[in-house]
Amino acid sequence: MKVLNKSKLIEALNVLSSQQEVFVPIQRESQSGYFSWADYQPERDELMLEALNVYQSPKNVVLPQTERMYGIISQGMEVDIDQTFEDAHPTLIFGARGCDVKGILAMDEVFLTRGFVDSFYQARRANNTIVANACYAPGPNCFCTAMEVDPVEPVGADVIIHDCGDYYAWEARTGKGEAVTAQLDGLLEDKEVKLPSAQPFQLQVDYQGVAEKLKDMFDHSLWDQMAEPCINCGMCTYVCPSCYCFDIQVKMFGEKGYRFRAWDSCMFEEYTREAGGGNPRGASKERFRQRFLHKLEFFQERYGTPLCTGCGRCIIVCPTDVNIARIIKAVKEAEVE
Amino acid sequence: MKEITEQIQTIAARLFEEGKIDIFIAWEQGELDFQTKAYVARSKEDAKNLVFNEYAIYNTANMLLKFRDGHERIGIAVKGCDSRGIVRLLEDLQIKRERLYIVGIPCPGLKDPLAAARNYGGFNRQTEPDSLAGKCLECIQPNPVICDEIIGPEQSPRQQGDRFARVKEMEQMTPDERYDFWEKTLSTCIRCYACRQVCVACDCRTCIFDEMKPQWVGRESSTTDNMMYHLVKHAHMAGRCIECGECERVCPVNIPLMLLNQKLIKDVGAFYGGPEAGLQYVEGAKPPLSVYRIDDPDSFL
Ligand code: SF4
Ligand code: SF4
Ligand code: SF4
Ligand code: SF4
Numbered sequence A: 001m002k003v004l005n006k007s008k009l010i011e012a013l014n015v016l017s018s019q020q021e022v023f024v025p026i027q028r029e030s031q032s033g034y035f036s037w038a039d040y041q042p043e044r045d046e047l048m049l050e051a052l053n054v055y056q057s058p059k060n061v062v063l064p065q066t067e068r069m070y071g072i073i074s075q076g077m078e079v080d081i082d083q084t085f086e087d088a089h090p091t092l093i094f095g096a097r098g099c100d101v102k103g104i105l106a107m108d109e110v111f112l113t114r115g116f117v118d119s120f121y122q123a124r125r126a127n128n129t130i131v132a133n134a135c136y137a138p139g140p141n142c143f144c145t146a147m148e149v150d151p152v153e154p155v156g157a158d159v160i161i162h163d164c165g166d167y168y169a170w171e172a173r174t175g176k177g178e179a180v181t182a183q184l185d186g187l188l189e190d191k192e193v194k195l196p197s198a199q200p201f202q203l204q205v206d207y208q209g210v211a212e213k214l215k216d217m218f219d220h221s222l223w224d225q226m227a228e229p230c231i232n233c234g235m236c237t238y239v240c241p242s243c244y245c246f247d248i249q250v251k252m253f254g255e256k257g258y259r260f261r262a263w264d265s266c267m268f269e270e271y272t273r274e275a276g277g278g279n280p281r282g283a284s285k286e287r288f289r290q291r292f293l294h295k296l297e298f299f300q301e302r303y304g305t306p307l308c309t310g311c312g313r314c315i316i317v318c319p320t321d322v323n324i325a326r327i328i329k330a331v332k333e334a335e336v337e
Numbered sequence B: 001m002k003e004i005t006e007q008i009q010t011i012a013a014r015l016f017e018e019g020k021i022d023i024f025i026a027w028e029q030g031e032l033d034f035q036t037k038a039y040v041a042r043s044k045e046d047a048k049n050l051v052f053n054e055y056a057i058y059n060t061a062n063m064l065l066k067f068r069d070g071h072e073r074i075g076i077a078v079k080g081c082d083s084r085g086i087v088r089l090l091e092d093l094q095i096k097r098e099r100l101y102i103v104g105i106p107c108p109g110l111k112d113p114l115a116a117a118r119n120y121g122g123f124n125r126q127t128e129p130d131s132l133a134g135k136c137l138e139c140i141q142p143n144p145v146i147c148d149e150i151i152g153p154e155q156s157p158r159q160q161g162d163r164f165a166r167v168k169e170m171e172q173m174t175p176d177e178r179y180d181f182w183e184k185t186l187s188t189c190i191r192c193y194a195c196r197q198v199c200v201a202c203d204c205r206t207c208i209f210d211e212m213k214p215q216w217v218g219r220e221s222s223t224t225d226n227m228m229y230h231l232v233k234h235a236h237m238a239g240r241c242i243e244c245g246e247c248e249r250v251c252p253v254n255i256p257l258m259l260l261n262q263k264l265i266k267d268v269g270a271f272y273g274g275p276e277a278g279l280q281y282v283e284g285a286k287p288p289l290s291v292y293r294i295d296d297p298d299s300f301l
């Protein structure tokens, strides 16, 4: 098997970085997320490939928090589109965990299938390669296996690397993966490898039948109880690797301007506010319920897989200790008439 | 803290029994030690779930906003910082004093459950787990400023040295240096608005950032819109921030928000004097910058 010796990791990242923009998990001062290797400064940044995961998921690479769509010129009643901002520069996500890869696969479903193709997303995704970092030691909030993710051999990865102590075992899985492997020609070595053994999950979550059961639980009292502490801050949706909602807005400077889209969250009040002022999800509980129903029921119904990937991020960020694993359990145990 | 827990439970049970309250707001223990969260007890039986422990840091006053339109009579447990939040809500006429039965807890200083959760979860670089939360190390008012009943002995403020040292350091910078600092810092804000949602002083029914007609501040996570968000949000905090530190504590990308708040606290103090936000409740009194007068000496207003 091919291996990448850890002593050559920095060199490898530099080589990859010369061919495409490489995003790696980094702790930057007090923040952690996927940042561009080109901005890496050793005195400020710490590479986090050995940590379980980072706070901000790599979804930003394929669905930037803010992206310009097209430029506008308006003259009187006439409006012209003068340019589009399709971004197709090649990118590589290096070291994504299986849960985060699944997040991107979920977005692929939304933006590329069922006859609705989002050209902006498509352009970026077509030029995006994923090197996944296999997980052998799940953290205490991980429950990806319950959400159809294989943490050791994640579907959707172009290359999978396996941390074997002094080196990473390197396994190309797709054509894109082969291409990236070729870029590292001379840096990868051949070696007999012994892969680590996977440790058990500490958190046990049983998602079986939850989507089905939720169909009859829209008005269940469980939502009142669960939503009580939630302050609808939206952090959980912004750190989530699979939440993909966005809003399209416009910025005009005199006669010129542009349309852009920016992440949005179903936890926000104006997300569902209608032009006339009405709001079908005016109450905090209704927004809370939407988030969990979308994750656990609606997406499953439409795409045959849950929208939660079990990464555990929302559990860690929530200031009021809302915990999706506990919600799944509560749904399982709830009595429905 | 065990005694405090017992006393909260006893007091809440008594209030339910006497028919004095419909709900009691305090904290509840989650599965793990640090998973302590706000909790609303609705009966004498529920009162058994109430706790106060070293992670009971969440500002309970914020929970009152969920009940501002109702008629429930509310028992509520507050620490020093939480009690200042209650004063703010009373001043802003968000809730009536007669609806509240306030149980005060002089606060010994607490730990941050979010820091503990990060350490436990294996995300981020590990931080020092055993120290008190930053906001508690800076606390000037651990004792409740308003309450009907108090549990335990008074505590002394933990804030040491020059309270505004960090602010003064910033004031020494040139405008360009300061601008660069904030441009760099605020450009990483992800605009999740958690800092607003967790803030008890942010009690507007429709926040300016949620207004769509017109939209005052764009949604772009660009330096311009991010700066605009923070300028406006923090300007609105002048004379209102009760220094509970919740915004900075919950921010997922660790923006040093209290630096902005502290600058405003310092300036409002210097310009208008008087007690700081939420330190004193006088019925009908208005904090600085919240009165409208036709003959205001400043023509701009
Ligand atoms: S949720 Fe699964 S894939 Fe994600 S970090 Fe944990 S073990 Fe790895
Ligand atoms: S992070 Fe927690 S409090 Fe904030 S919106 Fe999500 S569930 Fe609600
Ligand atoms: S949970 Fe909410 S924010 Fe996330 S994708 Fe679903 S509707 Fe959008
Ligand atoms: S809902 Fe929570 S646990 Fe599930 S993928 Fe999103 S952040 Fe991760």
Ligand code: SF4
Binding pocket: B188, B189, B190, B191, B192, B193, B194, B195, B196, B247, B250, B251, B252, B253, B254, B255, B257
């Ligand atoms: S909580 Fe932090 S990231 Fe979120 S809007 Fe406030 S400053 Fe920005």
